[in-house]
Amino acid sequence: MPFRNRYTGLIDRYRDRLPVHDDTRIISLGEGNTPLIRLNNIPRAIGKDVDIYVKYEGLNPTGSFKDRGMTMAVTKTVEEGGKAIICASTGNTSASAAAYAARAGITAFVIIPDGKIAMGKLAQAMISGATVIQIRGNFDEGMRLVKEVADHAPVSIVNSINPYRLQGQKTAAYEIIEELGRAPDYHCLPVGNAGNITAHWIGYCEYSSASGEHVTEACAFCDGKCSFAGGSIVGNRPTMVGYQASGSAPFLRGHMVDDPDTVATAIRIGHPQSWERAWKVREESGGWFAECSDEEILEAQKLLTRKEGIFCEPASATSLAGALRDIREGHIPEGSSVVCTLTGHGLKDPDTAIAQSKETARMVTVDADLESVQRAILDNLAD
Numbered sequence: 001m002p003f004r005n006r007y008t009g010l011i012d013r014y015r016d017r018l019p020v021h022d023d024t025r026i027i028s029l030g031e032g033n034t035p036l037i038r039l040n041n042i043p044r045a046i047g048k049d050v051d052i053y054v055k056y057e058g059l060n061p062t063g064s065f066k067d068r069g070m071t072m073a074v075t076k077t078v079e080e081g082g083k084a085i086i087c088a089s090t091g092n093t094s095a096s097a098a099a100y101a102a103r104a105g106i107t108a109f110v111i112i113p114d115g116k117i118a119m120g121k122l123a124q125a126m127i128s129g130a131t132v133i134q135i136r137g138n139f140d141e142g143m144r145l146v147k148e149v150a151d152h153a154p155v156s157i158v159n160s161i162n163p164y165r166l167q168g169q170k171t172a173a174y175e176i177i178e179e180l181g182r183a184p185d186y187h188c189l190p191v192g193n194a195g196n197i198t199a200h201w202i203g204y205c206e207y208s209s210a211s212g213e214h215v216t217e218a219c220a221f222c223d224g225k226c227s228f229a230g231g232s233i234v235g236n237r238p239t240m241v242g243y244q245a246s247g248s249a250p251f252l253r254g255h256m257v258d259d260p261d262t263v264a265t266a267i268r269i270g271h272p273q274s275w276e277r278a279w280k281v282r283e284e285s286g287g288w289f290a291e292c293s294d295e296e297i298l299e300a301q302k303l304l305t306r307k308e309g310i311f312c313e314p315a316s317a318t319s320l321a322g323a324l325r326d327i328r329e330g331h332i333p334e335g336s337s338v339v340c341t342l343t344g345h346g347l348k349d350p351d352t353a354i355a356q357s358k359e360t361a362r363m364v365t366v367d368a369d370l371e372s373v374q375r376a377i378l379d380n381l382a383d
């Protein structure tokens, strides 16, 4: 007897709403099914009556939401007979591509910006046997090169311009609706290439429509790759809010940005690939874009860890930083339910976590005897 209750990944779970066939060989590492955690202490601390949930995507197999898209992209590459994949990456896409390629037994090439990638992500790409091509340039230049080289070499692009990526990523919205029983009032995400905010909107729209076919204009960009089979459970959709880092905020500037810079390296992107679609999402959902400074981002990262015990990487904290400010300023009214996506795990970027905690961390070095350790405890007991 097979173990029938084993969770086997999001393609198996949402097979009827994803473009796969009955005999498709699924390349999965058990991605998806991530916790939706209700914040208890932060709403109380800011004195606002709001229901905030964080969708902890850092608990995917390689530590970011990219796995949701990668299981689909690699599954389809293998189905179509492809033997190699390539991506440009600020880190998490390369970690995910490397892992799923290893699982599938195919080759991965990852192009990353020299020196601007968090240590955990680089470690993941290196140990899993991908060929790591560091360029003296940023993500946007890497992306341009990937598109060019894919015309000249037998490699499939697995960046979010691959429509199967968004198909996989839309399942995060399904999970949220199934868990809450309806869509939240607001859904807040960090925005880099804007693939994920688009994917969530596709998911919410499909879930709330009877037909499921191209119910959002953003989805109409999918070239017919969308094969949602229908079934209506809920009738509402959230207001989508996208937050960018101030130094890397093309959606706030209204045009592409050539030298993006931010501590949130995962969203250090000046030329978003889903530019048109993200504007559609904003328009259709009645949402908005806003920016957060690096200070606000790091502050939110620390707050979340200290008040709730949830450790996410800096880019992920952008969603909470922005949401808390919009709640405080009343753009998100009291009584609302809010979901913030925490896109990646805090362990991805240990250097930034240590650097920003140096002054406030309670760390003491003492002699290895009972008295010294006892004193360290008594001195630091909360009163």
Ligand SMILES: *Cc1c(COP(=O)(O)O)cnc(C)c1O
Binding pocket: 064, 066, 092, 093, 160, 190, 191, 192, 193, 194, 195, 196, 197, 266, 267, 313, 315, 316, 343, 344
């Ligand atoms: C990729 C990534 C983002 C940005 O997602 P887009 O789809 O590019 O907008 C945000 N946070 C983390 C941790 C990421 O890895």
